[in-house]
Amino acid sequence: MAHNKVDLSCTRYLSPDGQALSELPAWADDFNLLTRLYRQMVLTRLFDQKAVALQRTGRIGTYAPTLGQEAIGVAVGSLMQPEDVLIPYYRDTAVQLMRGVRMEEILLYWGGDERGSDFAEPSAAEDFPICVPIATQALHACGVASAFKIRGEHRVAVTTCGDGATSKGDFLEALNVAGAWQLPVVFVINNNQWAISVPRRIQCAAPTLAQKAIGAGFHGEQVDGNDMLAVYDRVQIALERARHGKGPVLLECVSYRLGDHTTADDATRYRPADEVKQAWLEEPVKRLQRFLAGQGVWNEGREQALIAECQARVQGAVDHFDAAGNQSPESVIDHVYAQWPAALAEQREWLLERAARRAGGPAHE
Ligand SMILES: Cc1ncc(C[n+]2csc(CCOP(=O)(O)OP(=O)(O)O)c2C)c(N)n1
Ligand SMILES: [Mg+2]
Numbered sequence: 001m002a003h004n005k006v007d008l009s010c011t012r013y014l015s016p017d018g019q020a021l022s023e024l025p026a027w028a029d030d031f032n033l034l035t036r037l038y039r040q041m042v043l044t045r046l047f048d049q050k051a052v053a054l055q056r057t058g059r060i061g062t063y064a065p066t067l068g069q070e071a072i073g074v075a076v077g078s079l080m081q082p083e084d085v086l087i088p089y090y091r092d093t094a095v096q097l098m099r100g101v102r103m104e105e106i107l108l109y110w111g112g113d114e115r116g117s118d119f120a121e122p123s124a125a126e127d128f129p130i131c132v133p134i135a136t137q138a139l140h141a142c143g144v145a146s147a148f149k150i151r152g153e154h155r156v157a158v159t160t161c162g163d164g165a166t167s168k169g170d171f172l173e174a175l176n177v178a179g180a181w182q183l184p185v186v187f188v189i190n191n192n193q194w195a196i197s198v199p200r201r202i203q204c205a206a207p208t209l210a211q212k213a214i215g216a217g218f219h220g221e222q223v224d225g226n227d228m229l230a231v232y233d234r235v236q237i238a239l240e241r242a243r244h245g246k247g248p249v250l251l252e253c254v255s256y257r258l259g260d261h262t263t264a265d266d267a268t269r270y271r272p273a274d275e276v277k278q279a280w281l282e283e284p285v286k287r288l289q290r291f292l293a294g295q296g297v298w299n300e301g302r303e304q305a306l307i308a309e310c311q312a313r314v315q316g317a318v319d320h321f322d323a324a325g326n327q328s329p330e331s332v333i334d335h336v337y338a339q340w341p342a343a344l345a346e347q348r349e350w351l352l353e354r355a356a357r358r359a360g361g362p363a364h365e
Helices: 031-056 070-079 093-099 103-110 136-151 169-180 210-216 228-243 273-281 284-294 300-323 342-359
Strands: 085-087 157-162 185-191 219-224 249-254
Touching (some): 031 228, 070 093
Parallel strands (some): 157 185, 185 249, 219 249
């Protein structure tokens, strides 16, 4: 078997203070590229903050922050080709934005509006909506990758999940079929150390999650998910491999969930403050910023201009979101069935009647 060795190494190029730890990959002297990636990370972080604020003020529902995981998402999203397909989970704001999903669409989704899953940008039009049931998306990705393979298309299905998701049967079944059929799929694990209140160390006895690929007969490796240079490098290679018929890849990106699990959670109830404080020293945005500043291509003036520009873009998206208005109440079930089953007709009528009564005001209730 080709991929039967446990490799416990973790690719890392930059120290937390942005110093090169070894010779950098050749592409890393492309400062235009690195600056573009950095700018996108900052935009993602500011949008994420705004989404949390919108939830706190009752304007959207529950939201899952992507805080601390910007390097993974921006790298994955920027390296995928427009014709590839993303099969995401709920902590993928960074990847979705990079794919061309609009900020207002992401707000609509978390605001409970179906239109938020109908992506206008052609590069994201075939991407899947956010998946909330844990790990089920890994199997959907194998279905997508099978279609690419059967049609002889050089496209890659990219799916993401958390560390906790790798304990699910769905995840392991997906790895198995991906290996058995040599599918063009890349699995990206966003190992942020926590599955709500369950820490990674009691989630799985294996030293890495990447080694789960070995049991399925394909390549898996671990990378520092807070190091943009490392993630970008390894995602690029993984996508090339899958695109050119060399089989699936499992990438475990080691990071940390700096925020609460969702806005419905309070992580201070189960996480030691020291651990979180330590994680902030490792975080990805500052790390790349320090590297760029060290290379003389970033400074405080540029940072302030970027923040102002991003805040204006985020506010523009919020304005679009506000202007979208509410959908009709039955839209919540519009996409459940192609044809509404007769047995449920009564329930649909009941929903419409109730909505009409509510629209008429409390006096009719
Ligand atoms: C099938 C299923 N079981 C349980 C849940 C409840 N749930 C939501 S998030 C979560 C933890 C997932 O943790 P992880 O995979 O590490 O992803 P993270 O949220 O940390 O990014 C669980 C158990 C769910 N959404 N779906
Ligand atoms: Mg997790």
